[in-house]
Amino acid sequence: MLRLINVNCYYGLVRVLKNVSLHVAEGEIVTLIGANGAGKTTILRAISGLHPVRSGNIYFENRDVTGWPAERLVETGIGHVPEGRQIFRPMSVHDNLELGGHLVYKHYGRKRLKSEISEVFDMFPVLHQRRNQYAGTLSGGEQQMLAIAMALMAGPRMLLLDEPSMGLAPMIARDIFSRIAGFQQERKLTVLLIEQNARAALAISHRGYVMETGRILVEEEAGALLSNPEVKRAYLGRERREIWE
Amino acid sequence: MTYWNERTECMDREAVCQLQLEGLQATLNRVYKNVRHYRKLFREIDFMPEDFTSLDMLKNLPFLTRRDLSRNYPYDMFAVPLREVVRLHTTSFNFEEPVVIGFTGNDMANWAELTARNLAGVGVTRDDVVQIALTFGTMSGPFGIQLGAELIGSSVIPMSAGKYKEQVKVMRDFKTSVLVSTPTVALGLIQAMEDLGVDPNSLTLKCGLFGAEPWGEKMRSEIEAGFFITATDTYGLTEVFGPGVAWECPAKKGLHIAEDHFIAEIIDPETLEVLPPGREGELVITTIGKEAFPLIRFRTGDLTRIDFEPCECGRTHCRISRIFKRCDDVLVVRGTSVVPDQIGRILSQAGGFEPSFQLVVDRAEDKDRLMVVIEATDKFFFDEMKKQRRLVENLHRQVSEFLGWEVDVRLVEPGTFETGEKVVDNREFD
Numbered sequence: 070m071l072r073l074i075n076v077n078c079y080y081g082l083v084r085v086l087k088n089v090s091l092h093v094a095e096g097e098i099v100t101l102i103g104a105n106g107a108g109k110t111t112i113l114r115a116i117s118g119l120h121p122v123r124s125g126n127i128y129f130e131n132r133d134v135t136g137w138p139a140e141r142l143v144e145t146g147i148g149h150v151p152e153g154r155q156i157f158r159p160m161s162v163h164d165n166l167e168l169g170g171h172l173v174y175k176h177y178g179r180k181r182l183k184s185e186i187s188e189v190f191d192m193f194p195v196l197h198q199r200r201n202q203y204a205g206t207l208s209g210g211e212q213q214m215l216a217i218a219m220a221l222m223a224g225p226r227m228l229l230l231d232e233p234s235m236g237l238a239p240m241i242a243r244d245i246f247s248r249i250a251g252f253q254q255e256r257k258l259t260v261l262l263i264e265q266n267a268r269a270a271l272a273i274s275h276r277g278y279v280m281e282t283g284r285i286l287v288e289e290e291a292g293a294l295l296s297n298p299e300v301k302r303a304y305l306g307r308e309r310r311e312i313w314e
Numbered sequence: 315m316t317y318w319n320e321r322t323e324c325m326d327r328e329a330v331c332q333l334q335l336e337g338l339q340a341t342l343n344r345v346y347k348n349v350r351h352y353r354k355l356f357r358e359i360d361f362m363p364e365d366f367t368s369l370d371m372l373k374n375l376p377f378l379t380r381r382d383l384s385r386n387y388p389y390d391m392f393a394v395p396l397r398e399v400v401r402l403h404t405t406s407f408n409f410e411e412p413v414v415i416g417f418t419g420n421d422m423a424n425w426a427e428l429t430a431r432n433l434a435g436v437g438v439t440r441d442d443v444v445q446i447a448l449t450f451g452t453m454s455g456p457f458g459i460q461l462g463a464e465l466i467g468s469s470v471i472p473m474s475a476g477k478y479k480e481q482v483k484v485m486r487d488f489k490t491s492v493l494v495s496t497p498t499v500a501l502g503l504i505q506a507m508e509d510l511g512v513d514p515n516s517l518t519l520k521c522g523l524f525g526a527e528p529w530g531e532k533m534r535s536e537i538e539a540g541f542f543i544t545a546t547d548t549y550g551l552t553e554v555f556g557p558g559v560a561w562e563c564p565a566k567k568g569l570h571i572a573e574d575h576f577i578a579e580i581i582d583p584e585t586l587e588v589l590p591p592g593r594e595g596e597l598v599i600t601t602i603g604k605e606a607f608p609l610i611r612f613r614t615g616d617l618t619r620i621d622f623e624p625c626e627c628g629r630t631h632c633r634i635s636r637i638f639k640r641c642d643d644v645l646v647v648r649g650t651s652v653v654p655d656q657i658g659r660i661l662s663q664a665g666g667f668e669p670s671f672q673l674v675v676d677r678a679e680d681k682d683r684l685m686v687v688i689e690a691t692d693k694f695f696f697d698e699m700k701k702q703r704r705l706v707e708n709l710h711r712q713v714s715e716f717l718g719w720e721v722d723v724r725l726v727e728p729g730t731f732e733t734g735e736k737v738v739d740n741r742e743f744d
Contacts, residue, residue, distance in 0.1 A: 072332060075367040075368075087365075088339060088364055088366060088367050090335050091336060125367075283364070284363070285336065285339060285340045285343065286340055286343050286344050286347075287344070288337060288340050289603075293420045296419050297418075297420060298395065298418070
């Protein structure tokens with residue numbers, strides 16, 4: 070469904086993605102793991118058109134979408150939930166969702182938008198309870214749910230999730246993961262996930278990639294990745310020069 | 315037709331290429347970081363793995379030979395710390411320094427998957443009883459089959475080779491349905507069955523996997539007729555897992571290489587150019603899924619042809635033709651690789667000087683026989699015949715001991731060797 074071939078990205082003169090190739094098949098959950106600064110977020114930003122791709126190609130559903138503007142990619146069916154719960158804090162939960170569904174309104178009108186919102190409320194009953202509250206007053210887990218719900222409002226076929234468990238209590242994080250697995254099944258979504266909590270993320274994933282300083286080191290089934298020595302090393306962000314100690 | 319893993323065995327070409335590119339990029343990044351040998355090699359040709367963008371670039375990378383591997387004896391080719399390694403094997407090659415191959419836990423799981431594909435592909439299920447008549451030792455062959463069979467859930471009998479009469483008894487009484495062995499052992503078992511008066515109809519065998527040495531269609535029909543089974547070929551090298559690298563599906567039209575784990579190339583052994591599909595040349599294997607012992611462009615020394623046409627069995631992975639010959643002086647006899655240089659070294663150790671010699675293999679009574687033919691120079695002439703005989707006996711014992719099975723040693727007149735060839739293979743593979 071999504072294919073990246075030899076993608077290179079730069080921040081100024083610094084090359085942060087070095088010929089990265091990866092793929093996500095339809096209906097799969099794929100996790101990217103790696104230390105801070107490995108380039109995981111940049112990959113997601115490149116896919117959703119928020120970061121220019123210097124060279125290489127990105128294919129979505131067999132169409133070359135390299136260099137497409139972000140808004141067009143959202144219309145094509147790629148939803149992006151950025152890092153750090155980017156919601157509109159001074160607005161109510163309901164208004165946030167309406168904003169997330171602006172495309173639905175544009176194409177199908179108010180009625181459809183309303184039914185979409187009530188569908189999302191079914192999925193996240195907590196948000197329904199808090200629909201008139203300011204988004205900024207929600208708890209961390211609820212804000213994360215709102216961020217995901219906003220992305221779902223646009224009716225994506227592929228969802229990019231950037232560290233959904235960041236700054237959340239372990240129990241809430243577990244809840245978020247089970248929800249991700251749940252609606253992924255329900256909506257037949259394809260998910261590309263970045264996660265610091267590799268163990269929890271791999272538990273719901275099919276496959277995973279390990280990154281280090283802009284390169285992919287390992288591609289494997291999720292179960293096998295957990296026991297991979299390279300994962301432990303990359304994940305701890307510590308390069309062990311000495312192999313034989 | 316049964317598949318073990320239909321999604322990967324039948325994936326389309328585009329998906330195979332994507333998988334291979336990703337796997338190769340990751341492997342190159344990893345070996346550059348973790349293995350000194352590759353780092354040095356890549357720096358010499360000024361290549362950075364992160365600049366690798368297409369599978370076509372593979373042909374610019376340097377080759378890897380068995381000499382390179384043995385030069386890095388024992389652990390210098392490993393890409394993971396030794397503590398991650400759960401299994402060590404050595405090759406059947408008898409260099410002074412052998413090659414040590416490590417497997418991580420994931421490597422073992424992948425290996426099980428590969429051999430399970432092979433076994434399931436020829437019809438093995440969890441209801442089968444698999445008799446493995448291969449020697450359980452430092453070589454990896456029987457262990458891979460065991461892993462795969464156990465993954466499928468069939469019952470494994472680790473019989474080792476030899477002791478034919480006991481094997482036949484086990485085969486009959488344990489209701490063995492799948493036999494895995496070398497072709498020579500299979501023929502030995504057929505002979506033992508005749509000697510014991512066991513009717514092949516009284517056995518429950520349904521299929522057999524044979525490999526580890528070259529065997530032709532004639533031998534295949536002998537084995538099939540002797541056991542009333544279908545016999546298929548399987549190919550593997552200890553350097554690259556072992557069995558499961560390539561195997562024959564029941565269509566018997568070439569051996570499928572697992573392309574989601576290996577990239578196969580065919581090169582001209584003289585010019586080292588990559589040859590187009592259909593031309594015969596040396597098989598070169600690059601692994602894209604191995605953790606502990608990744609290989610980039612490893613020269614196998616085996617001569618074959620490659621075919622990318624989809625097979626009638628529905629699998630899309632490319633096929634190589636059956637392998638009968640090698641492009642170097644190495645002889646594969648009775649599952650062992652015999653290197654002439656090594657034999658020469660033993661002869662010189664045992665006799666005090668290195669004679670000029672030739673290795674001759676032929677097949678008699680369904681058995682491969684190796685003969686070491688030595689030119690009798692004046693160094694072999696003593697005042698007593700007894701001394702000469704003792705010397706020849708000594709050579710015979712040393713070489714047989716080294717290889718683990720009986721060889722003939724014969725003296726001939728000087729000047730008998732017409733060519734400078736060190737090996738003569740008189741076996742016929744049709």
